[in-house]
Amino acid sequence: MKIHEFQAKDLLRSAGVPVLAGKIARTPDEAAAAFTALGTPVCAVKAQIHAGGRGKGKVQGSEQRGVELAKSAADATRIAAGLLGNTLVTIQTGPEGQVVRQVFVESGCAIDRELYCAVLVDRRVGSPVLIASTAGGMDIEEVAAKTPELILTEPFDADRGLGAYQARVLASKLGLPTASWRHAEAFFRKLCQAFVDLDASLVEINPLVLTKDGTLVALDAKMTFDDNALFRHKDIAALRDEAEEEPAETRAAAAGLSYVKLHGTIGCLVNGADGTIGCLVNGAGLAMSTMDLVKYHGGEPANFLDVGGGADVKQVTEAFRIILSDPHVKAILVNIFGGIMRCTTIATALVEASKTIGFTVPLVVRLEGTEVEEGKKILASSGAKIITADGLTDAAQKVVAAAKA
Amino acid sequence: MSILVNRDTRVICQGITGKVGEFHTRGCLDYGTRMVGGVTPGKGGEEVAGLPVFNTVSEARDATGANATMIFVPPAFAADAILEAVDAGIELVIAITEGIPVIDMARVMPVVRASKSRLIGPNCPGVITPGQCKIGIMPGYIHTPGHVGVMSRSGTLTYEAVWQLTQLGHGQSTCVGLGGDPLVGSSFIDILALFQADPDTHAILMMGEIGGSAEEEAAEYVKHHVTKPVAAFIAGRTAPPGKAGRTAPPGKRMGHAGAIISGGKGTAEAKLAALRDAGIEVAESPADMGSALVRAIEKRRA
Numbered sequence: 235m236k237i238h239e240f241q242a243k244d245l246l247r248s249a250g251v252p253v254l255a256g257k258i259a260r261t262p263d264e265a266a267a268a269f270t271a272l273g274t275p276v277c278a279v280k281a282q283i284h285a286g287g288r289g290k291g292k293v294q295g296s297e298q299r300g301v302e303l304a305k306s307a308a309d310a311t312r313i314a315a316g317l318l319g320n321t322l323v324t325i326q327t328g329p330e331g332q333v334v335r336q337v338f339v340e341s342g343c344a345i346d347r348e349l350y351c352a353v354l355v356d357r358r359v360g361s362p363v364l365i366a367s368t369a370g371g372m373d374i375e376e377v378a379a380k381t382p383e384l385i386l387t388e389p390f391d392a393d394r395g396l397g398a399y400q401a402r403v404l405a406s407k408l409g410l411p412t413a414s415w416r417h418a419e420a421f422f423r424k425l426c427q428a429f430v431d432l433d434a435s436l437v438e439i440n441p442l443v444l445t446k447d448g449t450l451v452a453l454d455a456k457m458t459f460d461d462n463a464l465f466r467h468k469d470i471a472a473l474r475d476e477a478e479e480e481p482a483e484t485r486a487a488a489a490g491l492s493y494v495k496l497h498g499t500i501g502c503l504v505n506g507a508d509g510t511i512g513c514l515v516n517g518a519g520l521a522m523s524t525m526d527l528v529k530y531h532g533g534e535p536a537n538f539l540d541v542g543g544g545a546d547v548k549q550v551t552e553a554f555r556i557i558l559s560d561p562h563v564k565a566i567l568v569n570i571f572g573g574i575m576r577c578t579t580i581a582t583a584l585v586e587a588s589k590t591i592g593f594t595v596p597l598v599v600r601l602e603g604t605e606v607e608e609g610k611k612i613l614a615s616s617g618a619k620i621i622t623a624d625g626l627t628d629a630a631q632k633v634v635a636a637a638k639a
Numbered sequence: 640m641s642i643l644v645n646r647d648t649r650v651i652c653q654g655i656t657g658k659v660g661e662f663h664t665r666g667c668l669d670y671g672t673r674m675v676g677g678v679t680p681g682k683g684g685e686e687v688a689g690l691p692v693f694n695t696v697s698e699a700r701d702a703t704g705a706n707a708t709m710i711f712v713p714p715a716f717a718a719d720a721i722l723e724a725v726d727a728g729i730e731l732v733i734a735i736t737e738g739i740p741v742i743d744m745a746r747v748m749p750v751v752r753a754s755k756s757r758l759i760g761p762n763c764p765g766v767i768t769p770g771q772c773k774i775g776i777m778p779g780y781i782h783t784p785g786h787v788g789v790m791s792r793s794g795t796l797t798y799e800a801v802w803q804l805t806q807l808g809h810g811q812s813t814c815v816g817l818g819g820d821p822l823v824g825s826s827f828i829d830i831l832a833l834f835q836a837d838p839d840t841h842a843i844l845m846m847g848e849i850g851g852s853a854e855e856e857a858a859e860y861v862k863h864h865v866t867k868p869v870a871a872f873i874a875g876r877t878a879p880p881g882k883a884g885r886t887a888p889p890g891k892r893m894g895h896a897g898a899i900i901s902g903g904k905g906t907a908e909a910k911l912a913a914l915r916d917a918g919i920e921v922a923e924s925p926a927d928m929g930s931a932l933v934r935a936i937e938k939r940r941a
Contacts, residue, residue, distance in 0.1 A: 355741050355742075355745060355821050355822060357821045357822055357823075357851050357853070358851075358852065358853075358856075360745070360748040360749075360752075360822055361745050361748065361749070362742075362745055391749065392742055392745040392746050393746060430742055433740055433741075433742055435741065460740055460741050460742070462714060462738045462739060462740045462741070463740035463741070463742065463743075465715065466715075466740075515795075516795050517793055517794050517795030517796060518793060518819060518848075519791070519792060519793020519794070519795065519796035519819065519846065519848055519874045520793060520794075520795035520796045520799060520874075520925075522848065522849070522874040522875040522878055523793075523796055523799070523872075523874040523875075523925035524925070525875075525877050525878065526874065526875070526876050526877050526924060526925060527924055527925050527926060529877040530923070530924040535877070538878070542737070543737055543776070543794070571795040571798040571799055571802075572778060573764055573776045573777055573778060573794055573795060573798060574659065574663075574776045602781070602798070602799075602802060603778040603781065603795075603798055604778045606778075625926070626799070626924075626925055626926040627924075627926045630926075
């Protein structure tokens with residue numbers, strides 16, 4: 235789950251990680267009041283959307299950047315007015331952009347150097363790891379690809395946390411003045427502790443700033459959380475901003491399904507065409523493979539939908555509703571290889587869904603695995619209009635043909 | 640011969656009194672697995688599917704001589720269940736549970752590594768040696784005894800591959816589901832080493848996914864240490880960058896940091912190039928997985 239920058243900074247502040255004072259504003263007047271209340275000569279006015287690249291991003295139809303400095307309350311008003319209610323397009327939002335509903339007005343600080351740091355779990359090492367680099371503020375993926383020697387990593391034990399010595403190693407390698415090492419020690423250790431305590435999946439500080447007076451401060455903050463751990467963090471779960479999420483994806487998440495809408499992203503960018511084939515699959519790997527297969531046979535997948543291992547009739551019915559809510563879908567491919575998921579469950583759900591919502595587009599079904607014969611019988615005896623398929627190739631060819639018909 | 644499990648493996652199920660645990664315990668029993676008991680705290684003395692239920696893993700081990708466990712404990716308690724199994728000295732711990740918090744697994748990993756136990760999973764379908772022992776949730780009937788070692792990060796994709804192999808007349812020595820979570824107990828390399836050492840495994844089929852660098856590392860290992868024919872499929876070739884895969888789970892972009900850690904690896908192209916460079920036969924579509932394995936064997940013969 236993603237949260238906004240200002241929410242991440244609230245969490246970090248509570249965890250003892252240095253961040254600058256700031257206020258959230260939902261109108262230009264609130265932004266001006268925030269500027270005055272903060273009382274610093276310069277403030278940054280920052281669009282709050284769930285995407286990065288805001289500094290370089292621009293509002294559609296204007297030269298307004300997603301982040302701009304204000305030197306007066308009037309500046310703050312103007313910048314906020316340029317952002318609020320408008321659509322900001324950044325490298326991460328895609329061409330359609332994202333509407334700015336709130337801005338964060340934050341105190342300025344005297345910057346000496348810009349650094350980078352992040353905490354995440356490294357699957358190779360099998361533990362959380364703190365990453366740092368002198369290349370702050372830049373596109374860190376590019377840094378990693380071109381100059382990997384500039385990327386420093388320190389794995390740490392989840393229980394023991396980051397060692398003080400590890401923080402010093404990083405401070406030394408980052409070339410921080412020795413007078414700042416105690417600040418670095420506190421900053422890095424508290425950041426790592428927050429990552430573990432809050433069950434984050436990513437904490438990224440870009441840039442991490444060394445101020446002119448030698449302290450470290452998180453100038454930007456991005457946090458995402460492990461959805462599987464939200465059950466023990468009700469306060470964090472409450473920070474979810476559904477306005478920032480694809481409605482169908484939110485709906486799917488609520489039903490315990492994993493859904494990613496693809497037309498407008500892969501469709502537009504790769505082929506200039508929208509995806510037309512809705513996919514309902516069990517298992518992430520098979521779901522991705524089914525998309526590969528559809529493409530291999532000349533079709534365009536409209537979505538990724540993993541019903542998971544233990545979906546029930548209600549969830550599967552909801553999955554069909556979600557797929558059918560996409561107007562671009564011209565045919566649906568159901569590909570189920572039963573393990574935990576029994577073929578009878580999916581068959582019952584198919585029949586149920588055809589009765590309650592009715593399929594407006596052709597439905598190709600390929601079943602295999604646990605209780606497959608019983609599942610096929612349920613489909614056959616239901617009288618529902620379903621195209622059955624044997625094997626992957628047959629299923630893909632049938633659904634591609636159906637979508638083009 | 641086979642790897643990890645065979646007809647002598649004595650298996651308990653942690654979480655046996657749950658609906659899913661019981662269902663799959665029965666499935667394993669039906670397959671012929673030597674299920675010897677189960678564990679659910681507070682339900683010791685009960686019986687499920689004709690098997691004795693114990694309060695703790697160590698009690699179950701002492702009473703039954705179990706050397707493997709299959710874990711169906713709910714996510715919030717699953718890490719603890721893994722630690723209990725390791726502490727009780729169970730040699731093979733197979734965690735089926737999906738949805739364990741990653742930090743919980745980060746705490747489990749060092750304990751497992753310092754122990755003599757091997758962990759498979761979590762979030763995996765389990766392990767099966769066809770005709771001998773099935774531990775997990777895979778449909779048994781799609782498998783057939785033979786000489787192809789199968790391993791994968793994805794459950795249902797493994798079933799698909801196994802089904803294709805069976806239909807092509809190629810049985811399996813052992814099939815291992817590694818699990819789809821960021822942190823899992825065993826890697827492709829761990830299992831490759833076992834397959835290479837197993838005289839009954841003549842060829843290896845692996846299914847990877849975009850994201851992370853496990854497939855690249857496996858390719859490197861194959862290049863230097865595996866003499867048997869290997870075929871592979873990578874799922875997610877058409878997935879938009881950062882939108883699918885498990886390093887960046889669908890709909891949850893990890894942003895920059897995910898890509899940094901893999902140092903530019905993780906894309907389907909990088910993985911396919913690494914696999915081909917190691918002499919691994921690549922399946923072009925998911926319908927081609929079984930055939931790719933056949934091609935890998937034929938190439939070796941030629």
